[in-house]
Amino acid sequence: MLTINLIREKRNFIVSRLKIKNFEAEQIIDKILSLDSSRREIVSKTDMLQADMNRISKEIGSLIKNGRKEEAEAAREKTYSIKEEIKLMSEKLGPVDTDLRNEIVKLPNLPHESVLPGFGTESNLKVKEGGITTAVPDTFLPHWDLIKKYDIIDFDLGIKLTGAGFPVYKGKGARLERSLISFFLDEGTKAGYNEVMPPIVVNEDSGFGTGQLPDKEGQMYNVTLDNLYLIPTAEVPVTNIYRDVILNADDLPIKNIAYTPCFRREAGSWGAHVRGLNRLHQFDKVEIVQIAHPDHSYKSLEEMVDHVESLVVKLELPYRIMKLCGGDMSFTSALTYDFEVWSAAQKRWLEVSSVSNFESFQANRLKCRFRGKGDKQTQLVHTLNGSALALPRIVAAILENNQSEAGIKIPKVLVPYTGFEIIN
């Protein structure tokens, strides 16, 4: 959510920046500005009336104390009409407030000045490519066949228990999953992240805090009996830790890492490209979240990108880093880098991580602020997050790229975790 101050002060700047995201903001902004000015008018009138009211009430108090009953009664008569006016004003204010908010939340975040225009993935900028390329045998299989061959992930069993997109990890498959989670958490901890284990169901307030509600309501599983939501990513609970919080500048940046299962309804996105592990309703992910000082948030972003890169390098996966163009970036992001790993058997790049700086867009909604030493005023923090990493496609890539006649070779760094070197 953009701040109303920015919208008031930099109308044209916002309009031109949002063009990079292919978003026409003019109409919305003008509506916002007009709602804002009527809102302020109503608020200031109400405040003046309320001030009158407070003054008279105090007078009544002292008149009664001094036994001047008639004068008190006269003053009381005066309040009735003021009270009526206040009521009218507040009836006007309600709808204006909600309209204003509803319009503001329609505006996407401004892209960072370095973001290039574009409409889709083809306009994304490849900033780096690396990783060893493995020679796969001619008889290579896609991961959905490999998991059956070695009986390590069972989709049919998941269908029996729950439904499509809820696989059961078995034997070495389960162990590989657990090993990756531990590996990612350990690497994050080494890099200075504080491990947290949050709830995986959240309330409505948290859903609003990170922006999943009200827009993406249909993408989350809703526990209707208690009105709770299954988290689509650890970003939701971990970032909401800092909702309605004023931090000390000295404590920034705050670096948290969390493993959680993630739940996504993925309504309407089932199809050819989402076979096997490529898209699931429940999957495991380790997420890194930073709360940063606005002056240093891009340093944090680079640091997070480097961290994620170190993970794919250690896993010996062929990867590339894409800087997203305006049209491909999410609504909330100011700058996003995507990590993709090469799937040898599917012959395509799989997105495994998305690392973003949201600047103050999320913080404004969360009301997460900080104060410098000696500062009187508070300022919004910058929030950042990234997957480090999402498991299913990493598993798919490991399986596909490391297959051989003998079986699937486990990357060296994982062996201490798995306790085996090969899946056969």
Added chain:
RNA sequence: GGAGAAAUGGCAGAGUGGUCGAAUGCGGCGGUCUUGAAAACCGUUAUGCUGUAUCCACGGCAUCGGGGGUUCGAAUCCCUCUUUCUCCGCCA
């Protein structure tokens, strides 16, 4: 799940209808004293919205768990929700 009690500023804790944004203590910040520190003493110490000024500043409104109500006036009374504690029940 049942019965009862409670929720106040960073923390502890007073405040049962009027001058209460809120005593007091602790903590924090600034200062005096000191070679420096401690102690002592003095001062200061919430957030949001809004207006004038837009550098410092000054004023108005709102906020005592959330929401609603009664009243000229609510931290204080009523309703409701949430949370915590105690007892009972159930149970990893």
